[in-house]
Amino acid sequence: MAQPVRLPDYHPPSSENMLRGLVRLGETLWEIPISYKAGMRVPARLFASKGLLEQMDAAVFDQITNVATLAGIVRYACCMPDGHSGYGFPIGGVAAMDARSGVISPGGIGFDINCGMRLVTTQLTWDEVKPRLRALVNRLYERVPAGVGCTGFVDLSASDFLEIAEKGSQWCLENGYARPEDLVLTEDGGHVSGADPVHVSAEAIARGRKQVGTLGSGNHYLEIQVARPENVFDADAMSKLGITIPNQVVIMFHCGSRGFGHQVASDYLKLFLKVMGSKYSIRLLDRELASAPFESPEGQAYFSAMKCAINMSFANRQIILHRIREVFSDEFGKSPEELGLDMVYDVAHNTAKLETHLLDGHERKLLVHRKGATRAFGPGMPGLPERYRQLGQPVIIGGSMETGSYLMLGSASGASSFFSTAHGSGRIMSRTQAKREFKGRQLMDDMASRGIYVKSASYSGLAEEAGKAYKNIDEVAAVSEAAGLSRRVVKLVPVGNIKG
Amino acid sequence: MKHYRYLDHLSYADAAFESEGESIEELFQAAGDALTNLMVEDLGSIELKERREVHLKRRIGPEHQEVMELLQELLDKMIYWKDVDQLLLRVRHVDLKYAPSRRWVELIAELEGDRIDPERQRLGTDVKAVTFHRLKVWQAGNSWKAIVVVDV
Numbered sequence: 092m093a094q095p096v097r098l099p100d101y102h103p104p105s106s107e108n109m110l111r112g113l114v115r116l117g118e119t120l121w122e123i124p125i126s127y128k129a130g131m132r133v134p135a136r137l138f139a140s141k142g143l144l145e146q147m148d149a150a151v152f153d154q155i156t157n158v159a160t161l162a163g164i165v166r167y168a169c170c171m172p173d174g175h176s177g178y179g180f181p182i183g184g185v186a187a188m189d190a191r192s193g194v195i196s197p198g199g200i201g202f203d204i205n206c207g208m209r210l211v212t213t214q215l216t217w218d219e220v221k222p223r224l225r226a227l228v229n230r231l232y233e234r235v236p237a238g239v240g241c242t243g244f245v246d247l248s249a250s251d252f253l254e255i256a257e258k259g260s261q262w263c264l265e266n267g268y269a270r271p272e273d274l275v276l277t278e279d280g281g282h283v284s285g286a287d288p289v290h291v292s293a294e295a296i297a298r299g300r301k302q303v304g305t306l307g308s309g310n311h312y313l314e315i316q317v318a319r320p321e322n323v324f325d326a327d328a329m330s331k332l333g334i335t336i337p338n339q340v341v342i343m344f345h346c347g348s349r350g351f352g353h354q355v356a357s358d359y360l361k362l363f364l365k366v367m368g369s370k371y372s373i374r375l376l377d378r379e380l381a382s383a384p385f386e387s388p389e390g391q392a393y394f395s396a397m398k399c400a401i402n403m404s405f406a407n408r409q410i411i412l413h414r415i416r417e418v419f420s421d422e423f424g425k426s427p428e429e430l431g432l433d434m435v436y437d438v439a440h441n442t443a444k445l446e447t448h449l450l451d452g453h454e455r456k457l458l459v460h461r462k463g464a465t466r467a468f469g470p471g472m473p474g475l476p477e478r479y480r481q482l483g484q485p486v487i488i489g490g491s492m493e494t495g496s497y498l499m500l501g502s503a504s505g506a507s508s509f510f511s512t513a514h515g516s517g518r519i520m521s522r523t524q525a526k527r528e529f530k531g532r533q534l535m536d537d538m539a540s541r542g543i544y545v546k547s548a549s550y551s552g553l554a555e556e557a558g559k560a561y562k563n564i565d566e567v568a569a570v571s572e573a574a575g576l577s578r579r580v581v582k583l584v585p586v587g588n589i590k591g
Numbered sequence: 592m593k594h595y596r597y598l599d600h601l602s603y604a605d606a607a608f609e610s611e612g613e614s615i616e617e618l619f620q621a622a623g624d625a626l627t628n629l630m631v632e633d634l635g636s637i638e639l640k641e642r643r644e645v646h647l648k649r650r651i652g653p654e655h656q657e658v659m660e661l662l663q664e665l666l667d668k669m670i671y672w673k674d675v676d677q678l679l680l681r682v683r684h685v686d687l688k689y690a691p692s693r694r695w696v697e698l699i700a701e702l703e704g705d706r707i708d709p710e711r712q713r714l715g716t717d718v719k720a721v722t723f724h725r726l727k728v729w730q731a732g733n734s735w736k737a738i739v740v741v742d743v
Contacts, residue, residue: 178724308717350674
């Protein structure tokens with residue numbers, strides 16, 4: 092006796108059929124018209140080469156067109172070149188909602204609120220670091236907890252944690268874990284206002300309290316990388332960003348708001364599911380797009396709770412930077428200042444933010460959801476630190492642990508995507524498939540033979556992150572540039588990696 | 592015997608599994624194991640030393656909606672204790688009590704498990720949340736089945 096439940100079986104359109112429904116608007120721009128699906132309010136636009144588009148799984152097209160049905164969405168639902176399927180929004184989804192008539196959706200931000208990337212320079216060359224690489228990676232692995240259930244600051248009190256949720260990196264500055272310029276070089280100064288912990292559940296606080304200063308697992312990592320001369324695209328911009336010597340060593344890491352943000356998202360997803368139909372008459376094609384009007388009490392409460400998670404995540408990355416400074420300082424017997432352990436920038440790639448954009452010649456206040464997409468403000472835009480005002484916003488795109496990552500810059504032409512660009516490589520293989528095809532230990536040995544020393548809390552977790560499970564990062568970066576979303580400065584290749 | 596399998600194509604970013612059992616209790620046990628098995632490679636390396644209990648109440652809805660919601664919430668609680676007490680848990684017993692009016696159902700679940708210990712356990716990938724994406728519970732013949740997508 093088969094009993095169907097709430098949803099019918101899922102049969103996504105095949106990629107092939109989907110490609111036929113796409114309208115090609117340019118070399119790297121595709122549109123799915125509103126006639127594609129009932130309820131679409133705006134078209135969907137995908138920024139991708141034909142090659143990248145063919146690598147996207149069909150659920151991406153289904154999900155980005157679902158996003159186009161959300162109330163208040165303006166212009167079009169965007170998918171970045173590294174797009175791949177998630178839940179609700181695809182990863183790489185960008186949607187701007189009118190701040191007065193639109194909705195806010197946790198599914199457009201992701202469970203890992205303010206997951207992001209931070210890039211830090213050293214004044215060391217690869218030749219200087221090479222003999223100490225293993226020691227450095229091993230020390231970092233000790234000092235920056237990674238993996239399932241890892242805990243950081245054990246003695247952080249509940250009231251300290253609430254202060255972190257309110258103040259973000261500002262708390263770190265007040266407590267000796269940051270320098271003033273670290274905050275200046277963090278998106279939003281490492282602190283968003285309007286974060287009121289009264290909107291956060293006790294469960295969320297309990298989950299996050301022990302996790303400040305931890306990496307987590309999955310695709311989160313901490314890498315030692317080298318800026319090789321042959322990988323430089325714009326030497327002038329690179330030197331303005333602090334990378335000035337050939338084969339300079341830099342440190343990049345990727346993590347978010349840990350269990351705190353995950354719980355905030357879970358709590359509000361459930362709340363929105365409860366009220367959206369009964370109270371706000373919102374009907375959706377996917378439960379993971381659960382939404383509330385942005386101006387409703389529930390929408391505003393989530394916005395404030397999400398800001399707490401944004402702040403916690405900035406503080407998390409700031410504490411990790413502090414640990415990195417300690418480790419390098421111990422290993423080299425010099426101060427972090429002498430070693431030049433300075434911030435390049437810190438970007439968020441899972442957020443919703445109120446921003447002003449030009450729409451048909453008029454300034455409009457929009458709530459821009461970016462899920463697995465990086466804000467990429469062009470030169471001269473407000474919100475950039477003085478140092479980068481003329482240059483544009485630094486964009487940090489994390490590649491797979493085998494292939495490398497990119498430092499890019501926002502450009503004026505980014506207006507077409509609400510000044511958003513890619514955030515990483517984008518998966519082309521599910522985690523289950525990757526675990527079948529690759530073995531963690533083998534991968535670790537292979538990488539070692541190619542000069543990349545990896546330390547991981549999990550072999551199976553490592554297999555899930557194999558380079559071949561991802562799109563080609565070089566193509567993602569090149570297409571992001573060709574599409575006018577951001578421009579390449581330098582590709583950074585890994586030599587040491589810590590994985591959760 | 593394992594009563595769950597991981598699915599390939601529901602979401603590239605996340606992990607998905609299908610679990611089954613002859614009763615709701617078995618279904619929940621299988622789904623719990625599928626969840627925990629993402630975070631630790633060998634369920635046998637979890638000693639049943641610590642105990643947690645879950646009490647939930649849900650309004651009965653059409654098409655086993657309450658079972659789906661209870662399963663989602665139970666798995667969510669397991670993730671909660673993983674972060675708060677660093678516990679890897681397995682579902683030991685599930686008791687469902689339907690109100691005489693058949694309007695409400697109460698769940699009491701007993702979970703047992705062990706502190707995370709990288710020295711003793713080969714760990715997998717941390718699970719962040721249980722999503723509602725394609726979440727589904729249904730009856731097929733004599734068995735109960737569920738599909739769950741979790742964010743990792």
